[in-house]
Amino acid sequence: MNPALQGLITIIVGVGGCIGYFYLSNQFLDKVLFPARGKHIGRNINRANMIRPWLFLFPAIFALALYLGYPVIETLRLSLTDRSLDGAFVGLDNYAQMASEPKFWEAMRNNMLWLIVVPAISTAFGLLSAQLTDRIAWGNVAKSFIFMPMAISFVGAAVIFKLIYDTRPANQDQIGVLNAVWLMFEGGPGSFLFLRLLPAAIVICFALLMAYVFYLALKPLIRRESARAGGSWWAVPLRLFAGFVAAWMIWLSAKSVFSVLSAEFAFGAPQTWLTLPFWNSFFLMVVLIWIQTGFAMVILSAALRGIPEETIEAAILDGANPFQIFFKIKVPQIMGTIVVVWTTITLVVLKVFDIVFAMTNGQWETQVLANYMYDKLFRANDWGVGSASAIVIMVLVLPILVWNVYNARKEMN
Template identity: 85%
Template sequence: MNPALQGLITIIIGVGGCIGYFYFSNQILDKVLFPPQGKDAGRNINRANMIRPWLFLFPAIFALGLYLGYPVIETLRLSLTDRSAGGAFVGLANYSQMASEPKFWEAMRNNMLWLIVVPAIATAFGLLAAQLTDRISWGNVAKSFIFMPMAISFVGAAVIFKLIYDTRAANQEQIGVLNALWLAFDGGAGSFIVLRLLPAVILLGFAALMAYIIYLLVTAMLPKGAGRSTGTWWSVPLRLIIVLAAAWMIWLSLKSAVSVFTATLPYGEPQTWLTIPFYNNFFLMAVLIWIQTGFAMVILSASLRGIPEETIEAAILDGANPFQIFFKIKVPQIMGTIVVVWTTITLVVLKIFDIVFAMTNGQWETQVLANYMYDKLFRASDWGVGSASAIVIMLLVMPILVWNVYNARKEMR
């Protein structure tokens, strides 16, 4: 059957089935189970109205249970069994085996690196793009170009960037954009500015930003008068964790800035970028940042436009400059939206699979948890360890989901 015709039939059956379900279920409810007639007419109407919402919710609840609830329970069961032993119960043996494998800890380390870099950079670029595009006349056109990568699948984007990182022999013409640029440097002043000075400035700027974040968090934890509340009980430990993470990133940034100046760069030699340990992870992250920046920009642009003009006008009258208006007036008012965008991208990062699978398949120290799970389930046919890694991913995602639901309900109240 022609795929187009098959798709059309599927749509007709799906839509027709939904319409038929809602129509006939209401008919049975009103005409058979609780008919609005006789001496119990009023009670039947009330009962029907109590059941009717559940009729509408049942398809969604059934689908969620079938495609989300059941797989979670079955995955948990499989993680406690051994396929080679005929599905026998082995307790936490699969988790113990997983924890003993270096590839699992490599995947955990890389996932943590992705969690630190991708949400921060994608959100920052999205916020910057939202602010700048709203200040120019052709901002909508610019937004369209920035948002366009969102229409590309992760695999498609990975193929595009794989061509950008492509490597040919030194005596051949380079079709990879990055290698073509790399070979343009020969160790002169341009090489020093672009490959040493500029990266060092970016790293030092990032370190300064982390230091400013530490300053804000520390000052927020210091008491400013008797009886001043510092917030909820978990806010102080959370801030301390962020302070320690920021301090660690400052150390890494300074260490990297020094290594940029001391490293010996192989000028004139094409580089296989995706095989360079540690740095190849950042080349993979660039793909997801490129995609998610458009999403962050659209959400944050709408939030920026919702800021009351009175607050900005008052700041201008008080003599605030554009930077003060942006960082001290606008950003605090949209902090809730920034956090939502950050956590949404974090969820995407925790489940990242397509980009790594299409570009490196987890080789050269680029393994991530989802790709590790795929290798165990479909390559090694080890459903126990594969299901255990899936449970680990779910446990990492769960706190963020709970936190998002908690904040959404708090805003509704």
């Protein structure tokens, strides 16, 4: 059958089926089950009105149960069984085996690194792009170009960046942009400026940002403001965890500054960038940052435009400069939107698979949880450990989903 005709039939059947379901279910409810006639007409109308919302929600609830609820339950069951023993129940053995594998902890470490770097940089670049494009005449054109990567699939973006990182032998022309730029450096002031001083400055700025996060996370605890503000019970553990992560990142940044300044570079030789441990993970992160920046920009641009002009005008009359207006007036007013964008990108990062699979397939210490799960399920045919890793991903995603639902309900109230 012609694909266009098949698609048309699918649309007609799908839309017609929805219309038919709602029409016939209403008729059955009002004419057969609780008819609006007789001596119980009032009771029947009330009962029909109580059932009608659930009748309309039933298709969505059924689809969620079938495509989300059942897979979760089945995955949990498989994580407690062993395929080599004909599906026998083995309890937590799969989780113990998974925890004993270095590749799993490599994936956990890399996922943590992705969670720290990608949402922060994507949100920051998105906020910066939203602010700057709103101040220029051709801002809408600029936004279109920045948002364009969102239209590219993760695999397509991975292929594009794989060409950017491509490596050819030293005696051939480099088609990879990064190697073409790299071969321009052969020591001297330019190499010191771009390969040592600039990266060190970026790392120092990141360390200062983490120090600020550490201060914001622990300030209410030091001043004992949480109890007076009536904070939730989970606020203290969350702030302590954020402070620990920030302190850990400050320590890593301090070590990295020394490593960058003292590193020995192979000048004049093309580098296989995706095989460099630790750094290759950042090369992979660039792909997702490139894609998600456009998403963050669009959402934050709408939030910035929603700020009342009177607030900005009052700040200008009080003598505030553009930086003070941005950081002390605009950012606090859209902090809720920034958190939503941050958590949404975090969910994408936790499930990242396509980019790693297409570019390195988890080799050279770039393994992530989703790719680890794929390797176990479809390469090693080990459904127990594969399902256990899927449950780990779900457990990591669940708190963020709960947080988003909690914030959404709080804003509605």
